[in-house]
Amino acid sequence: MMKFRIGQSGGRKRRLPVSIQLEKWMPLLARVKRWLLYSGAALLLMFIAAFCFLYYLRVQALPASAISQTSQMLDAQGHVIDTFHAGENRQSVPLKQISPYLVEATLAIEDQRFYDHLGFDMRGMARAALINVEHMSRKQGASTLTQQLARNLYLTHERTWSRKLKEAMYTIQLEMHYSKDEILALYLNQIYYGHGAYGAEAAAQLYFGKHASELTLAESAMLAGIPKGPKYYSPYMDMKNAKDRQRTILQTMVNQGILQQEAAEAAGAELLSFVPLGTSKQTGMAPYFRDYIRYMAVDKLGIDERTLSEGGIRIYTTLDPDAQRAAEEAVAAGIPEDSEQQAALVSIDPRTGYIKAMVGGRDYRSNQYNRVFAKTRQPGSSFKPVLYLTALQEGVLTPVSQFKSTPTIFTYDEGRKTYSPSNYNSKYAGDFIDMRQAIASSDNIYAVNSIMTVGPEKVIGMARKLGIDSPMKPVPSLALGTFPISPFEMASAFGTFANGGVRMEPTAILRIEDSKGKVLYEAQPASEQVVDAAHAYVLTSLMESVFDTGGTGNRVSAMIKRPVAGKTGTTATDAWLVGYTPELATAVWVGYDKGRKLTSVEARRAAPIFASYTEAALSAIPPKIFPLPDGVVSVYVDPDSGKLAGKGCPNRRLESFVSGTQPVEVCGLHGDAGSEASQENSAREEKSRGWWKQLKRWWTN
Known part of the structure; x- marks a missing residue:
């Protein structure tokens, strides 16, 4: 009888049925399946969470970054001349x-x-x-x-x-x-x-x-x-x-x-x-101008201080870097280094009102006070052109109107008060002089006679039209510049003379842009015809005599190689020269901050500063004469009589008048009969010379 051993067959190992093998691995497979399921779910959840997190980050705004940006001040050529930053x-x-x-x-x-x-x-x-x-x-x-x-x-x-x-x-x-x-x-x-x-x-x-x-x-x-x-x-x-x-x-x-x-x-x-x-x-040029720009931007234009310091704005200004360098060099060279005397210079383009140069003092690091805007300085005789323009425009005086240059006591306020002006160093002509002679020599007696004739109230009214808003009183001494006016006001007023009677609002800032280039402000300077062009031209012609022989500015005339008009002014504590060319109107003041009296040498320093600056600032610009407007006629006059010059007049002078105010009577003091023939010859000669003068003006321009 044959016997069998389990698992063996013919001496070989016997395989278990497939079903029995699967049953053996089922628990492990179940665990793997659960692990894969859970892992997949976890990965899916992680992916969803990551997606949600990234989506959250994508839609979430970034925090506001407080990065300050330096604001810039640029000159008229677009170059950065200084910065504002905190x-x-x-x-x-x-x-x-x-x-x-x-x-x-x-x-x-x-x-x-x-x-x-x-x-x-x-x-x-x-x-x-x-x-x-x-x-x-x-x-x-x-x-x-x-x-x-x-x-x-x-x-x-x-x-x-x-x-x-x-x-x-x-x-x-x-x-x-x-x-x-x-x-x-x-x-x-x-x-x-x-x-x-x-x-x-x-x-x-x-x-x-x-x-x-x-x-x-x-x-x-x-x-x-x-x-x-x-x-x-x-x-x-x-x-x-x-x-x-x-x-x-x-x-x-x-x-x-x-x-x-x-x-x-x-x-x-x-x-x-x-x-x-x-x-x-790195410290920047024109520091006094920079402070003025900050003041204008914040106090006048409403730019926030933080925006100015941290907002990265760009302020485009009118400053001419060449003119500014010329101004700084002229002031530095005009006063000895070891002197405590101060100076101020401001220069404006009369055609636009643009401020081209500004020096508020000799050393900004030691003293930041900007004397350009100081309303504590008497302009002295440099104020007289305002008076004479008033008299010309009111029609009460002409360039040949005469007053006697001798010590005079004036009464005013209905006779209750008196005023006794004197000339510098008590020098008087001792005879009658006309307006041109009075301006050239800065005669005080002529000036007070003029203000008594036209009325001080009208002179103040003219000053206001010219942009001078400093306090003044209607008294005779107003003619001699006894009420303080800032150099800034003087330069602006004289710019109106140079611009044919059109006052251009002084402008320092042309445009302000934010950090992205958006325009925050753009200048629209106001302009107004405050003076008749013909009267402004006649005044300019008279003020050119200041730099002629015998004029108070004659000693610097050789330094200026172009037509220029102006007026000096000297008080015990202040010295001025305010003048202009067709392109620049400039006020120069010298003195001491504490009102110390000036020596004669110290009082002469304003004119050389003005002359040196004007020539340097305009070195690249050909000389130009002042344009002749309509309504002006030029005739030869006799200074002694104030009448048309006859053939025998030895000192005949070509004089400009507003049409209709020129003299019509011929001088008879020097053997002239004053006949119609003489008048016709004189008129014919003047007409010929007038055409030639106008042709020369046209050619020069």
């Missing part, structure tokens, strides 16, 4: 206005894979981790530009897990909200380059005195190395460290295939020229 000197510019060399150098040393990663450089992080483990310390970081930007924009530099988590979130948001170029532009405009300079533009100006777009390869490599440690790598702090890092950056650019080795070596060997710290390029 601690941080920052001038944001588009990426295209930053040198490609600086862009490449920055990426090479800070974030080589910037355009390849999504905010986090995993490869860089792994490499940095290996290096740190190898040295058992933090030798290398792996922050991308986006991470640095997130940290600098929104966070502090504290080392906490919450700060790191926020940094990661903001990094992701930046990558979601901005393109790579936009992130790079934000970074290059935000990063600190040392010495108060934030951003590439401010750094380029600070170190090299140029725009970021103008940086060379060598300069860019130098700047790119500074943000890692401004105190350590600034060329102002340690030139050796700065050069070593510059060469490291250049070699890194070679290793990345950005540069050829020869170019890197040449840039590393280049001798760079740095702007010394604390120079005028």
